Amino acid sequence: MPEGVRSKERTGELAYYQEKEELMSRDEMTALQSERLVKQVAHVYANVAPYRKKMQDAGLEPGDVKGIEDLHKLPFTTKDDLKEAYPYGYLALPLSQCVRIQSTSGTTGRRVVAFYTQHDIDLWDSCCARSIAAAGGTNEDVVHVSYGYGLFTGGPGLNGGSHLVGSLTLPMSSGNTERQLQFMTDLESTILCCTPSYAAFLGESAHDTGVIDKIKLKAGIFGAEAWSEEMRRDIEKSLGIKAYDIYGLTEISGPGVSFECSEQTGMHVCEDHFYPEIIDPATGAVLPEESKGELVFTCLTKQAFPLLRYRTRDITMLTRAQCSCGRTLVKMKRLMGRTDDMLIIRGVNVFPSQIETVLINSGYPANYQIILDRVNHTDTFEVQVEMTDEMFSDEVRVIEQKEKALLAALKSMLGISPKVKLAAPRSITRSEGKAVRVIDKRKI
Numbered sequence: 480m481p482e483g484v485r486s487k488e489r490t491g492e493l494a495y496y497q498e499k500e501e502l503m504s505r506d507e508m509t510a511l512q513s514e515r516l517v518k519q520v521a522h523v524y525a526n527v528a529p530y531r532k533k534m535q536d537a538g539l540e541p542g543d544v545k546g547i548e549d550l551h552k553l554p555f556t557t558k559d560d561l562k563e564a565y566p567y568g569y570l571a572l573p574l575s576q577c578v579r580i581q582s583t584s585g586t587t588g589r590r591v592v593a594f595y596t597q598h599d600i601d602l603w604d605s606c607c608a609r610s611i612a613a614a615g616g617t618n619e620d621v622v623h624v625s626y627g628y629g630l631f632t633g634g635p636g637l638n639g640g641s642h643l644v645g646s647l648t649l650p651m652s653s654g655n656t657e658r659q660l661q662f663m664t665d666l667e668s669t670i671l672c673c674t675p676s677y678a679a680f681l682g683e684s685a686h687d688t689g690v691i692d693k694i695k696l697k698a699g700i701f702g703a704e705a706w707s708e709e710m711r712r713d714i715e716k717s718l719g720i721k722a723y724d725i726y727g728l729t730e731i732s733g734p735g736v737s738f739e740c741s742e743q744t745g746m747h748v749c750e751d752h753f754y755p756e757i758i759d760p761a762t763g764a765v766l767p768e769e770s771k772g773e774l775v776f777t778c779l780t781k782q783a784f785p786l787l788r789y790r791t792r793d794i795t796m797l798t799r800a801q802c803s804c805g806r807t808l809v810k811m812k813r814l815m816g817r818t819d820d821m822l823i824i825r826g827v828n829v830f831p832s833q834i835e836t837v838l839i840n841s842g843y844p845a846n847y848q849i850i851l852d853r854v855n856h857t858d859t860f861e862v863q864v865e866m867t868d869e870m871f872s873d874e875v876r877v878i879e880q881k882e883k884a885l886l887a888a889l890k891s892m893l894g895i896s897p898k899v900k901l902a903a904p905r906s907i908t909r910s911e912g913k914a915v916r917v918i919d920k921r922k923i
Contacts, residue, residue, distance in 0.1 A: 607640025618645030632733025679856030682717030
């Protein structure tokens with residue numbers, strides 16, 4: 480078993496990647512968090528101009544934050560802040576000390592670029608290693624990573640975590656299902672990492688092609704999109720595995736910010752690195768544990784891109800109820816929604832404003848509808864767009880050409896291909912109140 484992985488007898492043989500941190504007492508964790516927060520505040524005040532200005536505007540100096548109990552004094556950070564400061568405004572170290580970037584998919588053409596030192600990558604990898612160990616992973620496993628690689632954080636995060644655990648890592652990336660199943664059977668993959676919808680599709684394909692009996696999977700680590708308990712059970716039955724949830728976001732680091740254990744009742748937050756709060760999304764007031772509200776994270780140990788009180792817009796709750804796995808890390812419950820209009824479709828973040836931008840730039844009126852559904856555990860995504868009188872034609876060939884051109888423009892903006900349906904002028908239902916732009920039929 481590689482260094483850092485330990486077994487502990489409680490309700491069974493349970494593995495931890497970093498046992499000291501994962502089983503730390505509340506007093507020890509609070510002291511560690513306070514020490515790290517004080518250093519982090521001083522670091523960002525000295526090196527990040529937007530934070531220095533925010534704190535000065537609030538009448539704060541670094542010395543006013545003496546521990547985690549003072550965190551509420553600090554101003555929030557939002558995605559709009561990061562977009563306005565693109566690309567280097569929140570960079571806390573010289574580029575010469577950074578070794579990598581990752582990026583969000585971008586809204587209205589402007590992305591959030593996150594910077595990493597080698598230290599930042601190492602701590603991110605260790606958080607992903609915790610998730611793999613929590614799913615039963617050891618150096619005897621074959622970890623099959625079917626998240627996308629590149630600017631998306633899914634593939635690189637689980638890849639690094641698998642290396643730390645000492646598992647054989649298959650960097651498959653997404654797509655090419657035939658090749659996925661070939662490697663899965665030939666190399667006897669035991670842990671699958673991908674979106675839950677792709678896991679469901681892999682299970683269906685394995686049954687259809689008759690290779691399901693050759694698959695040796697025991698566990699799956701699935702995230703990047705919303706999924707239900709019903710979907711979890713279907714995947715577990717289809718692939719013969721135990722399915723674990725994982726959470727992360729590019730702005731904070733990537734997957735591994737929190738992860739599920741064998742109890743499957745929520746995700747343990749790596750709170751020694753990322754301090755969580757739940758706030759009232761309307762007032763910003765910090766809510767007590769077990770309250771439903773907006774999730775906020777503060778990076779305690781990141782060097783290059785350390786965000787303070789970042790509003791994720793995700794709705795959930797925190798609990799410190801005793802967990803049978805033995806971990807004392809606080810748990811966040813399954814996400815319950817968003818406070819903004821972001822949609823997660825096949826693991827990709829999509830904003831209606833992105834679609835509207837493409838339509839306007841392409842000469843279409845801003846009267847459209849986004850239709851979402853889920854068929855066989857896979858998201859369907861259709862954009863219905865009205866044509867103007869000048870655009871309209873009764874020739875099928877002309878309409879198909881326009882749909883093809885609009886599809887290409889949307890794919891370029893979103894990084895995902897919707898089905899495009901052009902509608903006759905004035906055919907999409909009008910509303911006397913707020914326009915209904917999104918019809919989400921998915922049961923998540």
